[in-house]
Structures are given as structure tokens and as C-alpha cells.
Amino acid sequence: MNDQSATVDLSSEIGTHLPYLRRYARALTGGQTSGDRYAAATLEAILEDPSVFEPGMPTKVALFRAFHLIWASTGTPVAQSDETLSRLEAAAIDHLSALTPNTREALLLHTIEGFEVPQIGQIISVPESEAESLINIALQEMEASITGKVMIIEDEAIIAMDLHSIVSEMGHDVVGIARTKDAAVEMGSRTEPDLVLADIQLADNSSGIDAVNELYQQFGDMPVIFITAFPERLLTGERPEPAFLISKPYSEEQVRSAVSQAMFFSSTETLNKAS
Numbered sequence: 001m002n003d004q005s006a007t008v009d010l011s012s013e014i015g016t017h018l019p020y021l022r023r024y025a026r027a028l029t030g031g032q033t034s035g036d037r038y039a040a041a042t043l044e045a046i047l048e049d050p051s052v053f054e055p056g057m058p059t060k061v062a063l064f065r066a067f068h069l070i071w072a073s074t075g076t077p078v079a080q081s082d083e084t085l086s087r088l089e090a091a092a093i094d095h096l097s098a099l100t101p102n103t104r105e106a107l108l109l110h111t112i113e114g115f116e117v118p119q120i121g122q123i124i125s126v127p128e129s130e131a132e133s134l135i136n137i138a139l140q141e142m143e144a145s146i147t148g149k150v151m152i153i154e155d156e157a158i159i160a161m162d163l164h165s166i167v168s169e170m171g172h173d174v175v176g177i178a179r180t181k182d183a184a185v186e187m188g189s190r191t192e193p194d195l196v197l198a199d200i201q202l203a204d205n206s207s208g209i210d211a212v213n214e215l216y217q218q219f220g221d222m223p224v225i226f227i228t229a230f231p232e233r234l235l236t237g238e239r240p241e242p243a244f245l246i247s248k249p250y251s252e253e254q255v256r257s258a259v260s261q262a263m264f265f266s267s268t269e270t271l272n273k274a275s
Contacts (some may be wrong), residue, residue: 013059014046021063023231023245024113027261028071028105042067057122064109065123071105072125102126103138104261110135111257112246139256146263147171148194151187153211154227155179155203163197163227166255172263181206181214188215193222195262197255200228223262 021042026035046053046066054062102124109115109123121131150172154160160177167174175191178184180202188196188211196215198208212224229248244262246254 010053010059014043014063017060017063018043019231020060020113021067024064024108025067027108027112027244027258038067038071041070045070058119061115061119061122064113064115065125068105068124100134100137100141103134103141106131106134107138107257108261111251111253139260147173148263149173149175149191150195150197150259151175151184151191151193152177153179153184153196153198153202153208155199155201159199163255166252167197167259170256170259172259178211179203181208181211184208184211185214189218192219195259196222196224197259198224198226200226200230225258225262 018039022036022039025038026032029035029038042063052066052069054065057065105124106120109120110117115123117132117135118128120135121128124131126134147170150167152160152163152167152174154163154177160179164174164177172195175193176187178187181204184198184202196212198212200208202208202211208226212226215222223244225244225246227246227248227250231245231247244258246258
């Protein structure tokens with residue numbers, strides 16, 4: 001295989017994993033603009049210096065490792081000074097200073113992106129034992145930091161009750177479960193939740209995305225976690241994309257991680273912040 005063919009193949013492989021890198025970057029920084037900036041910087045670095053992309057590693061591992069070389073070189077996930085930060089992004093920057101370094105990265109890589117602990121060690125350049133410890137620390141720190149009101153938009157009863165159970169056990173107050181767009185908008189308007197967990201396709205063929213967009217118009221940029229069997233449909237780059245996205249079938253660990261991440265970024269007055 002000549003060098004040109006190898007370059008084309010590598011570009012194709014990276015393209016397959018790019019939506020998930022962007023998802024990770026957005027969850028890590030708490031916002032679309034700042035997350036996409038880091039993902040774009042990663043691609044630019046690989047083009048300028050192919051050695052950044054570690055040979056011999058699985059493509060996804062090497063891509064995320066290249067991202068972390070950029071991430072680590074900046075020191076903190078702060079947007080450029082000329083960028084107007086959203087409320088959630090500004091809150092994220094404030095909250096991040098209280099966390100043990102690398103804990104959120106390790107947790108997201110494990111629970112949301114599905115990397116094994118040894119791979120996480122490769123990505124963030126720490127020993128395997130340290131990577132495992134970072135995951136446990138992150139769960140403890142983030143779940144203890146903030147609780148609040150959660151609304152669930154889900155038309156499948158078993159899934160809805162499972163989500164209710166997970167979120168309640170974390171100490172959050174579930175204000176209700178909505179099965180349709182109209183019910184979700186009415187419930188959200190009445191309860192003003194701090195966090196929304198939303199399925200995409202609802203019982204009456206309405207859209208959880210439309211429900212969330214209407215709630216955004218009322219309350220601004222409240223944190224939302226979308227749960228879908230087709231995450232790639234929301235990671236196209238052609239429209240505003242969610243910072244928090246869980247693929248079906250999900251695990252309890254994924255839900256707990258995403259809820260903790262999303263709540264961590266929120267700074268609404270109704271949240272109960274642990275002292």
C-alpha cells in the first residue's frame with residue numbers, strides 16, 4: 001500500500017470516530033463551541049505532525065490520545081477570551097477547579113466512550129492503576145457536588161422507571177415522567193427542572209428534541225441528556241448538537257456519569273449544592 005492510500009485509509013478511519021470525539025469534547029468542556037474547538041485543534045495537529053497519531057494503537061485510542069495531548073498542552077478547558085460563554089460553560093469553568101486533575105476525563109472515557117481502563121491509561125498517559133483510581137474519584141466527587149430536580153421524557157415504561165430509579169438513588173428529585181412532546185412541555189413549564197433526560201422518538205411519534213427546544217425558549221440553556229439508539233443522527237455537525245448523549249442500550253454507570261456531568265455544569269438557583 002502506498003503512502004497516499006494509507007493516508008486516505010487513515011482519514012476514513014478517523015472520520016468514523018470523529019463524531020464520538022466531538023461528543024466527548026463537548027461533554028468534557030460543557031459546551032458546543034469550546035468542545036468543537038478542541039476537536040478541530042486535534043485534527044489540525046495530526047495533519048501538521050502525523051507523529052501525534054500514535055502508530056500501532058487502535059485508531060480510536062490513538063485519536064483520543066492525540067486529543068489529550070492538545071488538551072493537556074492548554075492546561076485548562078477554558079474558551080478563548082473573545083468567546084461569549086454560555087451560562088453552563090461559565091459554570092463548568094468555575095466547578096472544574098474543585099476536581100482532582102484527570103478524574104472527569106477518565107470517567108467520561110470509561111462510561112460514555114466505552115474505553116477499557118488500560119486504554120484510558122494510554123489516552124491520558126497514566127498507569128492503568130491510576131486510571132482506575134481516577135474513575136472512582138470522579139464518581140465520588142461529582143455525585144456529591146450537586147443535586148436537583150430532574151424530568152424524564154421517555155415513552156417506554158420500563159426504561160422510564162429504570163431511569164427514575166437510577167436518578168432517585170443518586171439523590172435527585174424526579175419531578176415527573178412525560179411520554180409525549182406536549183406532556184413534556186407542560187410538565188417542564190410547571191416544574192422548571194434543573195435537568196432533563198430525553199428520549200428522541202416518543203409515543204405519539206412526536207420528538208423529544210422538539211420538546212426540549214420549546215423548554216429552551218422558556219428557560220434558556222438548562223442541561224439536557226439525550227438518550228437514543230441512533231446517536232450518529234444527532235452528531236452530524238449540521239445543527240446544534242447535544243453536549244450529553246447516551247446510546248441505547250445504556251448501562252446504569254453511563255446514566256450516573258452523564259447525570260453527574262450535566263448537573264455539575266448547571267448553576268441554577270434551584271440546585272441544592274452540597275457544602
